[in-house]
Amino acid sequence: MPLQRVCYDCGRETDERRARCTCGEPLWLDTDPEDFDWSDVTDAPGLWRYEALLPVGMPTPGRLAAAAGGTPLLREPELDGFAGTKIHLKVEGQHPTGSFKDRGSALALAAIEAGLEDESGHQIDAVGTVSHGNMAMSMAAYAASFGLPCVVLVPDDIPEERLGVIAQFDPEIRRVQGDYGRLYRDSLEAGAAHDIAFVNSDVPLRVEGQKTTALEICEAFAPTTPDAIVMPVSSGGHASGVWKALRELESAGAIDEIPRLYFVQAAACAPIAEAFATGAETVSPIEGGGGETIAYSIANADPPSGNRVLRAARETGGSVIAVDDEEIREAQRELATEAGLTVEAASAVPLAGARLLAEAGTLANTDDVAVITTGTGLKEAAGSAAAASTETVGIDRLDAELSTFAE
Numbered sequence: 001m002p003l004q005r006v007c008y009d010c011g012r013e014t015d016e017r018r019a020r021c022t023c024g025e026p027l028w029l030d031t032d033p034e035d036f037d038w039s040d041v042t043d044a045p046g047l048w049r050y051e052a053l054l055p056v057g058m059p060t061p062g063r064l065a066a067a068a069g070g071t072p073l074l075r076e077p078e079l080d081g082f083a084g085t086k087i088h089l090k091v092e093g094q095h096p097t098g099s100f101k102d103r104g105s106a107l108a109l110a111a112i113e114a115g116l117e118d119e120s121g122h123q124i125d126a127v128g129t130v131s132h133g134n135m136a137m138s139m140a141a142y143a144a145s146f147g148l149p150c151v152v153l154v155p156d157d158i159p160e161e162r163l164g165v166i167a168q169f170d171p172e173i174r175r176v177q178g179d180y181g182r183l184y185r186d187s188l189e190a191g192a193a194h195d196i197a198f199v200n201s202d203v204p205l206r207v208e209g210q211k212t213t214a215l216e217i218c219e220a221f222a223p224t225t226p227d228a229i230v231m232p233v234s235s236g237g238h239a240s241g242v243w244k245a246l247r248e249l250e251s252a253g254a255i256d257e258i259p260r261l262y263f264v265q266a267a268a269c270a271p272i273a274e275a276f277a278t279g280a281e282t283v284s285p286i287e288g289g290g291g292e293t294i295a296y297s298i299a300n301a302d303p304p305s306g307n308r309v310l311r312a313a314r315e316t317g318g319s320v321i322a323v324d325d326e327e328i329r330e331a332q333r334e335l336a337t338e339a340g341l342t343v344e345a346a347s348a349v350p351l352a353g354a355r356l357l358a359e360a361g362t363l364a365n366t367d368d369v370a371v372i373t374t375g376t377g378l379k380e381a382a383g384s385a386a387a388a389s390t391e392t393v394g395i396d397r398l399d400a401e402l403s404t405f406a407e
């Protein structure tokens with residue numbers, strides 16, 4: 001059965017295997033959530049408990065796909081003082097490859113395995129992605145688990161350490177020179193021509209998987225809702241999923257009100273925040289690719305779902321803002337020292353954003369705010385600055401050292 005796709009913007013529908021509408025905007029799946037009720041949630045593992053809202057159920061056996069989703073939402077009063085609002089942390093770093101990308105990879109590969117992406121006899125027998133980090137890792141890992149060949153296209157300047165983490169799953173890796181935004185678009189077309197399903201950051205199946213982050217947040221708050229959800233944004237694929245989930249829950253009557261959505265970018269590369277601030281209708285790509293930031297995972301100068309994110313912020317009464325690297329570092333440190341949570345820089349961005357929003361009075365200190373920490377810090381050298389200040393002592397000095405510490 002072909003999956004029906006619909007454009008959030010112009011409303012056109014199609015059953016063709018395409019990621020973009022003829023108007024240029026990204027398509028998402030036309031799911032029919034009207035009858036959904038929280039009692040339809042099953043006790044399947046991870047994100048598969050929301051099968052009623054998904055295009056496909058958990059494969060049998062579930063294998064690695066069974067480990068996608070089901071991450072904790074932690075109430076963290078220790079961070080309230082720093083942020084100026086009531087913080088609930090969604091811990092996406094708990095996934096097998098350390099980020100929420102696993103949600104989209106698991107769902108997309110399950111749908112492909114079930115034949116949902118096949119059209120007019122076209123058998124899909126390989127998958128691919130365009131990424132410079134987490135998504136490549138995630139796709140390579142899940143493809144290995146599903147036994148599907150996987151091609152990963154990375155920018156030619158990707159750091160060696162990150163390439164090493166991807167390579168351990170043994171995908172076909174190609175470093176590609178040239179514009180990243182164009183690579184994103186061209187890979188979808190060239191992939192389709194060769195029956196390779198490119199599961200890029202905002203394609204319809206990935207968005208379906210990634211909408212489960214918001215389903216879990218809302219289920220945790222039911223029968224109420226958080227006042228706001230704050231998350232980092234790059235391509236806008238995760239944000240699109242979160243917005244879609246909230247729209248579906250509202251149309252089903254499972255939530256009374258849609259939480260305000262706040263999207264946060266790194267100031268060095270913030271095309272969506274700039275469009276929001278200037279009141280523009282659409283996002284303009286940043287000429288020359290934008291500046292350097294420690295939050296490299298979200299430095300997308302030409303975000304494919306940028307316009308959709310703008311719309312999500314405006315329609316939910318939220319906003320799109322930017323934080324600088326120093327603010328990101330502070331939030332990253334706070335998460336580690338107060339909450340015991342190591343996150344990569346991109347993932348500290350929403351806490352830094354929540355703090356700015358509270359300072360501006362946009363978030364009240366009584367607001368319940370779900371902050372999505374998107375990826376673990378264990379993959380990067382987040383602790384390197386702190387590690388540099390450690391002292392070395394001889395074993396004979398242990399007793400004296402501990403007595404100093406005890407005081």
Ligand SMILES: *Cc1c(COP(=O)(O)O)cnc(C)c1O
Nearest residue numbers: 134233234235236237238374375
């Ligand atoms: C991919 C990623 C993001 C951004 O998600 P998009 O869907 O591209 O907007 C944020 N944080 C981390 C850790 C990521 O890996």
Ligand SMILES: [Zn+2]
Nearest residue numbers: 007010021023
């Ligand atoms: Zn359209």
